[in-house]
Amino acid sequence: MRPTAFRIAGERIYPGESKIVALEVARLYDFTEMKVPVQVVRGAKPGPTLFVCAAIHGDEINGVEIVKRLLQSPVLRKISGTLIAVPIVNIFGFNIRSRYLPDRRDLNRSFPGSKEGSLAARLADVFINEIVKRSSHGVDLHTGALHRYNLPQVRASLEDSETRRIAEAFPVSVILNSSLRDGSLRQAAADLNIPTLLFEGGQALRFEESVIRLGLRGVLSLMKEIEMIPRSGYESERRPRAFWAKSSHWLRAPQSGLFTAEVRVGKRVKRGQRLGVITNVFGEHLMEVRATHSGLVIGEALLPLVNRGDALFHVATFEDFGQFQEGEDWSVDEVLSRRGVDL
Ligand SMILES: [Zn+2]
Incomplete structure (x- = not known):
């Protein structure tokens, strides 16, 4: 029996194959066709389907680099299941180095979107139907906004045990418990029962090496946690503990x-x-x-x-503020070196 194809954007991708495809979103007033580039990597063996996306806010580019490095990682040759990598979701904002869409809408307030709506709503709708609904888990990569710097952190809902499990795979010191009704991708995915977390760190329009490495390490740890890539005992022992912020x-x-x-x-x-x-x-x-x-x-x-x-x-x-020692530095480089996280 022929294995089932993963069909996306008019292409068929079979187990053991990897393909770059382009999702059609809109035609602009200058006749330009806007498409979201996507790489689908299928392992030879069955397993979970994970989407990893970046630049929902077009100027938050650390995640673009994280996805790029993930796709170059040799471990992808041994995955079970399917990775759907979307390095740039907000292609409009990315091209003009802006957080927003041309109509000044925030894509991460436009989910789940609609077929008849604005550019933002239509892009959200394509993303939900073509990417999110076909996934079992998701990671959405962000940074601080322009002129704002964020400590690397994960935002996830503590209420869902599977979301909690994948969130704790990230080597961050803080996981922010949030279950907002805010039109975000994370909320729309949660409504579809697809455990999804948001990672953020650094600032807009900059690559920051320590944040990129930490984010990449987080995605790979998550893939181990859901058994897309083989786990090694050594790494699970060394996983640092994260603190849930209330x-x-x-x-x-x-x-x-x-x-x-x-x-x-x-x-x-x-x-x-x-x-x-x-x-x-x-x-x-x-x-x-x-x-x-x-x-x-x-x-x-x-x-x-x-x-x-x-x-x-x-x-x-935090519920238990005493867990943070007085005078301790929780900046990313300190946390990584103190906890012996080898990136
Ligand atoms: Zn963002």
């Missing part, structure tokens, strides 16, 4: 002016601790930014020019 909040600028940060991402902060100051351009009217809760700084503004209300620090809070 919630997170942004600290915002109390006034407009020039912002000087006094802590960085990865720092444990105590309630009431001073994290930075804002003055006017003459150095007057100094106002302090203080932590409202004890927690870990998982995101920071990189641009020192702020208007009142701008987000400055993203702080994750």
